[in-house]
Amino acid sequence: MKRFLLVRGAELLALLVLAAIPLFIKNPFALGLLTLLAIYGILLIGLDVTVGYLGQVNLGQAGFLGIGAYTAGLLVANCNAGLFTSLGAAFLICLVLGALLALPALRLEGPQFALATLSFGALAVTVLNEWEDLTLGAQGLSIDRPTLFGHPLDAAWFYWLCVVLLALVWLGMKNLLSSQWGRAFEALRDSPIATDAMGVGTYRHKVIAFAFGSALGGLAGGLYAFNFQYLQPQSFTYELMVILLLGVVLGGRKNLWGAVVGAAFIVLLPNLLSNPMLFRAFSLLGFAIAAFAVIRTRSLRFQTLAPVIAMGMLVVGSFTVQHTEDWRKAIFALMLFSVVVGLPEGLMGYAGKVLSKLFRVPAAPLPEASNLDDVVPMQQVNDNVLLELRDLKRHFGGVKAVDGVNLKLTSGSVHGLLGPNGSGKSTAVNVISGLYAPTSGQMMLDGKELPYGSLYRVAGAGVARTFQNLQLFSELSAIHNVMVALRDTYKTPWPLVLFGFARKEEHKAKADALALLKLVGLEDQARTKAKDLTYGAQRFLEIARALARKPRLLILDEPAAGLAHPDAHHLVEIVKRVHGRGISIVLIEHHMDVVSALCSTVTVLDGGQVIAEGTPDEVKRHPKVVAAYLGAAA
Amino acid sequence: MLKVENLYAGYGGAEVLNGVNLEVKQGTVVALIGANGAGKTTTMRAVSGMIKPSAGKVTLEGTEVEGYSASRIARLGLSHSPEGRKVFGPLTVEDNLLLGAYRQLPRFFGFKAKAQVELEKVYALFPRLKERRLQHAGTLSGGEQQMLAIGRALMAQPKVMLLDEPSMGLAPVIVQEVFATIRRLKEAGITLLLVEQFAKSALEVADYAYVMERGRIAVEGSPAELQKDERVLSAYLG
Numbered sequence: 001m002k003r004f005l006l007v008r009g010a011e012l013l014a015l016l017v018l019a020a021i022p023l024f025i026k027n028p029f030a031l032g033l034l035t036l037l038a039i040y041g042i043l044l045i046g047l048d049v050t051v052g053y054l055g056q057v058n059l060g061q062a063g064f065l066g067i068g069a070y071t072a073g074l075l076v077a078n079c080n081a082g083l084f085t086s087l088g089a090a091f092l093i094c095l096v097l098g099a100l101l102a103l104p105a106l107r108l109e110g111p112q113f114a115l116a117t118l119s120f121g122a123l124a125v126t127v128l129n130e131w132e133d134l135t136l137g138a139q140g141l142s143i144d145r146p147t148l149f150g151h152p153l154d155a156a157w158f159y160w161l162c163v164v165l166l167a168l169v170w171l172g173m174k175n176l177l178s179s180q181w182g183r184a185f186e187a188l189r190d191s192p193i194a195t196d197a198m199g200v201g202t203y204r205h206k207v208i209a210f211a212f213g214s215a216l217g218g219l220a221g222g223l224y225a226f227n228f229q230y231l232q233p234q235s236f237t238y239e240l241m242v243i244l245l246l247g248v249v250l251g252g253r254k255n256l257w258g259a260v261v262g263a264a265f266i267v268l269l270p271n272l273l274s275n276p277m278l279f280r281a282f283s284l285l286g287f288a289i290a291a292f293a294v295i296r297t298r299s300l301r302f303q304t305l306a307p308v309i310a311m312g313m314l315v316v317g318s319f320t321v322q323h324t325e326d327w328r329k330a331i332f333a334l335m336l337f338s339v340v341v342g343l344p345e346g347l348m349g350y351a352g353k354v355l356s357k358l359f360r361v362p363a364a365p366l367p368e369a370s371n372l373d374d375v376v377p378m379q380q381v382n383d384n385v386l387l388e389l390r391d392l393k394r395h396f397g398g399v400k401a402v403d404g405v406n407l408k409l410t411s412g413s414v415h416g417l418l419g420p421n422g423s424g425k426s427t428a429v430n431v432i433s434g435l436y437a438p439t440s441g442q443m444m445l446d447g448k449e450l451p452y453g454s455l456y457r458v459a460g461a462g463v464a465r466t467f468q469n470l471q472l473f474s475e476l477s478a479i480h481n482v483m484v485a486l487r488d489t490y491k492t493p494w495p496l497v498l499f500g501f502a503r504k505e506e507h508k509a510k511a512d513a514l515a516l517l518k519l520v521g522l523e524d525q526a527r528t529k530a531k532d533l534t535y536g537a538q539r540f541l542e543i544a545r546a547l548a549r550k551p552r553l554l555i556l557d558e559p560a561a562g563l564a565h566p567d568a569h570h571l572v573e574i575v576k577r578v579h580g581r582g583i584s585i586v587l588i589e590h591h592m593d594v595v596s597a598l599c600s601t602v603t604v605l606d607g608g609q610v611i612a613e614g615t616p617d618e619v620k621r622h623p624k625v626v627a628a629y630l631g632a633a634a
Numbered sequence: 635m636l637k638v639e640n641l642y643a644g645y646g647g648a649e650v651l652n653g654v655n656l657e658v659k660q661g662t663v664v665a666l667i668g669a670n671g672a673g674k675t676t677t678m679r680a681v682s683g684m685i686k687p688s689a690g691k692v693t694l695e696g697t698e699v700e701g702y703s704a705s706r707i708a709r710l711g712l713s714h715s716p717e718g719r720k721v722f723g724p725l726t727v728e729d730n731l732l733l734g735a736y737r738q739l740p741r742f743f744g745f746k747a748k749a750q751v752e753l754e755k756v757y758a759l760f761p762r763l764k765e766r767r768l769q770h771a772g773t774l775s776g777g778e779q780q781m782l783a784i785g786r787a788l789m790a791q792p793k794v795m796l797l798d799e800p801s802m803g804l805a806p807v808i809v810q811e812v813f814a815t816i817r818r819l820k821e822a823g824i825t826l827l828l829v830e831q832f833a834k835s836a837l838e839v840a841d842y843a844y845v846m847e848r849g850r851i852a853v854e855g856s857p858a859e860l861q862k863d864e865r866v867l868s869a870y871l872g
Contacts, residue, residue, distance in 0.1 A: 399773075419805070420775070420777075420805040420807060420808065421775040421776030421777055421803075421804055421805050421808060422775035422776065468803065469718075532645070532648065534670050534671025535670045535671060535675075536669075536670035536671060537670075537671070558803055561802055561803040562670070562717075562799060562802045562803070562831060563670060563831065564667075564668065564669045564670050564672075564831050564833075564870070565669070565831075565833065565869065565870050566669050566869060567669060567670045590803065590804065590805055590806060590809075592806060628807070629805050629806065629807055630806050630807060631806055631807035631810045631811075
């Protein structure tokens, strides 16, 4: 209840204040700024999807703003389309274009992605400029603002429309982020490999997220067109892009409030620069804040000192420079630098931290854990072969990591895979789980061929795995780690998620995840971030997460590596419990006592080939195994 | 040689260490054992300056070093071979070793000649590394990477060496090899603080041992004493 009051209350209050303003302020200039604030708010929320949640520098949003603006403008000017038709068209066209751009661009990372989006932005402006038959090019396009169901939109009414749309976008984003989608975004930044291995489909999520962010850019574009009622391609160039990026970073990434604060900053910036008095006051304020940070933390580190110097330059500039407008790029640069260095989380990221310290909001209580039988149903065990490898090979250049492995795993068994380091065990399970494609050979799961070389598709076929080098979603809590991986739980299509139709399945997902945490003994640490768990707990969490896939075959890659005696014992208990549910297990392990306690059959690899197979005791006495693996003492 | 007094440290506000006291005398091997999450690795990280201790004293050869940066502590003669080996995969074995001696070597010319003596010492200790000196470190097997990590730490001619989980994820035969290596280091007179999951093997090579529980030292003593301790026996030596 307290949480509801504080979080929702702040949002409602902000909305009410925004909505009430036109009743008291009739000044058309101020109202124009506020309208622009709402429009840029929508635009930045869209941009934050890529810059914040996907963690990629996106320089294409100004292009989408332009395309959206021209789409809506041309529809109204040439086809006499209605308000919502034209806004919807702007949204949809940018959704499609965003998806088309994302398909190739999101195969890239970091600087390449930034360049790809930058090129798109440049292309968009050039096309708008040169396609004169349609857009009238540099001459500009004049538009009449359409009516709202026959009701003419004056400044106040248009402002209200923008605020309502901003509120809807805000609500939609909130619903999206608190669903599986939001978790998937976080997860794929922490470990794309694990996201794929948990069957979430990294690439698909990224593309849809980017397309949605671009579509919001298009929607903002449509409103932009009706706001100014005059369009010019030159409004959507790099300079706007840099300012948009500044807005997101300054406001705070991964933060809806941050997007709106950033929008307010962008709107006020031109006025700030044209008024010398205001600009002086602003730079003095910035300087004071930076200096205050140095005094408070009593540290002379680069992070606190650099903003003081940058802001000092701004103060000096504000008193010496005559035409601040001419210096605006230098001014943006100094501001961006100060924020990036001094407040890497942005204004609202920082404010959020302070506020959450002031008002301790208790987290929403967790539901009762589901019955484990409903989450991971007991599986029928028979004596059939579940997994069969036939002459499996994987070569890396000249290195024959896996060189003709044959293996049959009986349904319902725990099958050990042993061998010296570099003998090909990890490569073998990486091939089975789809991280690598096999060079040759066959892999059959229950008589059907497993997909090759796709973690995502193998995960879909019912194989789950853990990772030797932990691949947890370290910024997510334990329960969210498990929820990301839950299979057959999230069925609501994403447009409906935006409208909040996913809450019920969210509740069930939480209960199911809790049951799995209970299975590995982590139910008390459900809310702890994965990176703050002890090393042993992280290993157990990997198992719980893999179980959320409801697998038929579970691959455990050195689950006891680095576990001390009490934890290793607990691990054996967990694996026994999992096995008891009829799940077949491939276990790679070096601790022989763990292997002996769990495995019915053991296959030993050396140099990529099988050198022995049998029960643990048989294998332990095998002369080749003793020589290559166990050593004299064991 | 190395003395830790009442050390507190942690990550992001959560304290992991609650007043650790331990001492490593010159020329001895000291083992630090305990369950996962007891704070062994954190102790190592706080001592070598990878994280900043929030309180307490770390004395290296009479100099108080707590709060110094990791590179400064390394320059004073402490080298840390971290958990998970962390060798520079794309570099050759020899380049990895040379980087270990980075601070003693001239920056541009003649560093190989100058490092030759140390290199030979490490190669004498690990003939396997000499065989593979031009191979990329990433293509070595786990045991060889562990040797390389130890060798790299030795190149700095440390006064004290911290060895974190040298046997982690290694095949039994390689684990035996790693412990043989530790014995050779001991014979060479290197001062060593060792964190290890294989408590039994660790106690076999150590001169003195500490058992950590919940961020502090619970029991200490010579290996012979600890092996008689009922509680230690049941909890850690199994």
